[in-house]
Amino acid sequence: MTEALTLAELAEIERAVGVRLPEDYRTFLTEVGNGGPVGGFELTRVVRDGDGWRWTGNDPALIARLGTPFQPFDPAVREEHERARPVAGDFADAAAFEAACRAWIQREDDLYDEEAYGTLVLAHQGCGHVWRLAVSGPHRGTVWDDARGSDVPLTPITGPDGEPLTFSEWHRRLGGGAPAAPPAPSPPRPPRSPATAT
Template sequence: MTTIWTGVRERVLALRTAPRMSEVFGAVWLDDHGHRFELLPPLTRDELDELEHELGTRLPDEYRAFLREVAAGGAGPDYGIYPLRPGAESNAARAKNLAVPFRPQEVGALFDEHQYNEPSGDCFTSAEEFSAAYRAWDARDDELREELFTGTLYLSSQGCAYYTVLAVTGPEAGTVWDDVQAAGEGVAPKRHNGAERMTFAQWYLDWLAYAERTAWKEPGPAA
């Protein structure tokens, strides 16, 4: 059966021998780091069933097919795809997070309002009052930052504390988003060719096309 993932694993692994593979962002860095276009084995059907049982939800179709046909992690956009396998200690925490739907607009509005209302020392009559108010504000800030990413799985690191996440539960399921807290913001959707949303397959296949163009590019003539 032909799917969107047919031949993708082979294309990625072929890049290990491409003449300019090190020029693809995230493939090689600091000499001995980078995904180097290596892929973990795909999940078996039984492993995927066990994983979804542990997570308490069915994964979005494009992503679950990727896990079955391409890899359970490894080479991918930025610094590569985080591994996802049954039996991982972190799956219990993931399940708890996925039990609440992803609500970027609703929680994002609360987050923006909260950021706007950060306490200022000018509004309090004593340092003690300001300190107590700021501690309460800071605790709520932590709560809202966690709530921003309920219903998601972290897919990859972009570097410099930026991440890509996949919406798993809720109406945005199957789309990819940026964790932009490092820029003082919250979460923002990735866009695709003018569309307001990007799916997991679009995200990964766009990266693969870029990686192939870069890694197989013939060097220009010598100056």
């Protein structure tokens, strides 16, 4: 695990992205560590470079939209887009058809990004498959499985009760455990009585 952030650094990050991060994730970053290995995966880190603060493994354009409430699309959104796919026979010539196809593909890419607004990538699972943390909107604080590259919709990670997992619950499930509690202070030793003093 990499070195934890200071509270001053966290405040600077939140000012830069314009949103307060979920509480348990804030605690993790400042008390446990700023990313690193867990359960065979690598948690993304917050780093500062010449352009300011950014998360490794995240698209800067999406980080700029962390304040946008996260809301997974209704399936009807994708269905409507698919129905709008250009058909060659509807166009007078190849150039017009190609232009329509480019616009349709661009809209496909835009929809992919827009659905992830208000989230950040926590870890990559391979082949474009990632875990996301919702930081804005009604799902704030929950972790989502993103395998949309394999045509699987965004899906919340849930516990045995069916409730979405928070960051700390997901981290424990992944094998990160819970931060160790500081040891309780030893009770003061009672003074010896004069009769037992040596």
